[in-house]
Amino acid sequence: MALSVAILLFAGFILLGSYIFKDKTDIRTVRTQASLTTHELFTQLQAKNDVEYSPYIEKAIEVKGVIKEITVRDGVYSIILDGDNRERHILCEMQRDQNNDIVTLAVGEEVVIKGILKGLLLDAILLNCILV
């Protein structure tokens, strides 16, 4: 009896610990909800009555676009894709495991990026991104 309680308690602690300290999202394991061009993404976001309730917010999407700029800060790269006009772009913060592939990219190159759409400020913002 005591052994069973101890096993149950131990299993409970393991489950609780794995919940509290569970790993960050690995985008590879998340199902892609939509594959869009940058133009299609902005068109769809702006077509909604309220962009903040877009069905793609907090979902994994793939976006095809042309690289406008690549930035890096504290070892984390971001790829900025040309948007639907010169003012609005798509800002993709990349996962660290993409660094070796990103350094081979150049401005003007077309890429497909998968990430979690967080929302729209002036730019559309995606986090946890990977190159597809």
Add this chain to the structure above:
Amino acid sequence: MERILLFFLLISSVCFGQNGEQYFARQGQMTFFSYTSVENIKAQNDQVQSVVDTNTGEIIVSILIKAFKFEKSLMEEHFNESYMESDLFPKATFQGNIIDFDPSTLGIQTRIIKGDFTLRGVTKPVDFKVNINNLGDTFSLEGDIEVLVKDYNIKIPALLSPNIANAIQVKFNLEYKPYEK
């Protein structure tokens, strides 16, 4: 949608309406800290966007709440779902003026910013000190502000109240480049 339109209108008025010098921060950093004896919590957002008109000193800052990253996923879930209700209130915004900003002075100048900060649909007047490092064609703006949880109707369950500070320390660092028209 109204907030998006407002952001565009504000940017349009700042950027195109007054023949000012417009600067844009695309990847501003904002970090918040909650210090208690039970737990220290830190989160960082590297996608804060802001526009400054250096002629008028007008400044607009927009922050996606869901873009804050935490050390632990569970904290991030609680922050978005329970405390900030970020589905309902996805953005925080600030609109104000940098008082006596002199864009012709190179180097560091300390100034006061006054304006309205909106969080969870609650707008409060705020003022705070910033250090502006003017490099000529670019400049950075860094400082900190204290946000009181009770001011913005952030509801903390009694069980968790020892874990969350009543006053949240917020630090920011925004790097501005000329806005591309």
